[in-house]
Amino acid sequence: MIGVKFGSYNLQDPANGVWVTDTDVYSSPTNAIQTDSLAESDGGLVVKQRYQSKTFKVEGLIRADTIAELETMLDQFKAAMASKNQAFDIDYAGGIRRYLANAQNVILTKGRRVTSAAFSVEFQSPDGVGWSLDSTALIASEGVTGSVVTVPVTAEGSYQVDPLITATFNTISGGTAKTVTISNDVTLRGLSVTRNWATGDVLEIDCLNKTVFVNDLAAEFSGQFPKWEPGAGALGYVDNLTSRDMTLRASYTRRWL
CATH class of the missing domain: 2.60.120.860 (Jelly Rolls)
Structure with a gap:
């Protein structure tokens, strides 16, 4: 199981009822390509390429033994996601990739099991690239x-x-x-x-x-x-x-x- 953290909050912690089920953080940022038309000819010429900031999602589950415990965990989760400009760390290729990130959209959904909830967090990374440590x-x-x-x-x-x-x-x-x-x-x-x-x-x-x-x-x-x-x-x-x-x-x- 890969390690995933946002700031000091461990998103991959099954022993304490939190784990990630899916993420698209591995996708590259959008490459904005500017082309100009060629004079007196078909086609165009690439004059500028620039990678934009990157948005990625992390989805997972939170489970507790009681409703009260779950609601406390949800409050803790939301407080952790509200922290600004945090390191988003994920295990990769035997090391850790780090993204500077902010959680811009946090969705928590309770299912039929009243002691569990699904989460979906949309993160925004300003520079769009992962850093080695x-x-x-x-x-x-x-x-x-x-x-x-x-x-x-x-x-x-x-x-x-x-x-x-x-x-x-x-x-x-x-x-x-x-x-x-x-x-x-x-x-x-x-x-x-x-x-x-x-x-x-x-x-x-x-x-x-x-x-x-x-x-x-x-x-x-x-x-x-x-x-x-x-x-x-x-x-x-x-x-x-x-x-x-x-x-x-x-x-x-x-x-x-």
Whole structure:
């Protein structure tokens, strides 16, 4: 029996009279596709794709020994479902998939057995994707001494990867008013930071939260935050320093459609 929780409330707890009988949480979010008509030709061209927020249902049963106990359990159930922005966790592939969710429609139905009730809850997940609970290395540790470097990477999951990238400059020469650029080497989407670089500087690019820090202070940058599609790819590094000995690391949380 798979584990299912919403916040701290255990939806899969037969020992205490609550269990799930059905859910469609495994479905992918809707992929909104925008196409433009081709000029002087049949058909169209896809110009934009965007996954929308996802709605899914969970159905199950609640049973008690007495009517009074059942009614108490129903009140507890409704109170738990009223909690906002909770983690919806479900066992999957030997681990746990987590969705940020809100219960937007809760239906409780008493049947012929006065000590049992069926429930149906419609959840809304704003980002529409499931998250792994652990962090995964995109680049465990890569020593960089060249000014132009390509690092092969493999992105896991079934949704785009927005990593946390850290570049630690162990030694630098010729760092005054110089530019460091980190990008997706396939799409060439990336960002650049121009400043006076020095030995010991740490550049941190958080592609998910869209922040750039140098030595824990917000830094100015240009360009776009890179992202990687699932599968094989590469991270590109370019600078115009005189020399550098830098350690590059990147990590991310796997996400699933």
